[in-house]
Amino acid sequence: MKPIIVISGPTASGKTALAVELAKKFNSEVVSADSMQIYKGMDIGTAKPAAEEMQGIKHNLIDIAEPYESYSVAQYSEAAEKVINRLHSEGKIPIMAGGTGLYINSVINGLDFSSGNSDENYRNELWSEAEKYGNAQLHKRLSEIDPESGKRIHENDVRRVIRALEVYKVTGMTMTEYRLAAAAAPPKYNAVKIGLEWDRAVLYDRINKRVDAMIRQGLEQEVRGLCNERFLKSTAAQAIGYKEMIAYFEGRMTLSEAIDAIKQGSRNYAKRQISFFGADKDINKIAVTGKDLPCIINEAEKLTGGLLL
């Protein structure tokens, strides 16, 4: 089984720095798992690693989409798999790093998003149905075909109710069966997962400071330059740091309100990430509060020491 190293953690936890160090050590490359750094031109607000930070280490899956395009896990996992295969064929251990848990899981746990199991039209149909007849009606239909998912998914979580219905229509499998199949499948990689864990208050402080730094670096100008009709309707425009700036431009908040909202949004995001990664028992957590980079690298190396191609 081919090895892979996965570095996860909340925003501003220092994933990039560790990934670069490990890539240097293993003479490999970084595979980014970040749903917003994929967009070109969104640099400051997504804290995209700058050239100095990368230290000559190649970062894959950054700047692979236009900000006005729509992109999703399905495309990501396909692209990531290609990069990983390439690295393996070159005899390198891929270093995957990023904060988008679903993206990581899609490749590591082999979640199946292949194009055959989606139906855009049906999905849209269900959305309008939900609007017309209400969430409860749709949820009831899910409960009939797949009681377990019905119990698991709240009726207001319309996206998931719809996706479960969609999966059933396209594959004939209920979402419950679908998940079971993924869980039963043998692991694709010999993955060593590392999670960076911070003391909450310290992490929040880092986040606040990082947002201030983004503003100094010219976040406002960056977002201004991106704004056009297509961008405003895109997924990318929902990114933290961007949606608030847009609100400011449109007069819905003052600049200082926008900055506060970015900080708050980032903190809330970090909390969700902590919760997401916390559920993965395979992650080896490194408590990093108060530790310097060499010390963190040392702990990470202990965890990855046994990996061989």
Added chain:
RNA sequence: AGGGGUAUAGCUCAGUUGGUAGAGCAUUGGUCUCCAAAACCAAGUGCCGAGGGUUCAAGUCCUUCUGCCCCUG
């Protein structure tokens, strides 16, 4: 100084004709198989500015004080 207004959860506020308090946001916890920096669920919180009075009963009425806001001079 005089007149008016206001004081309720960390914040912004709601509290009907008096029956010991609520919503949003924040916070905390959680969910997550194609928008995931998204979407969704759950939970806690109050000397109702301070004192006095009326009343069986006061966040709600009266009064004094204090803070803040507005108007007039």
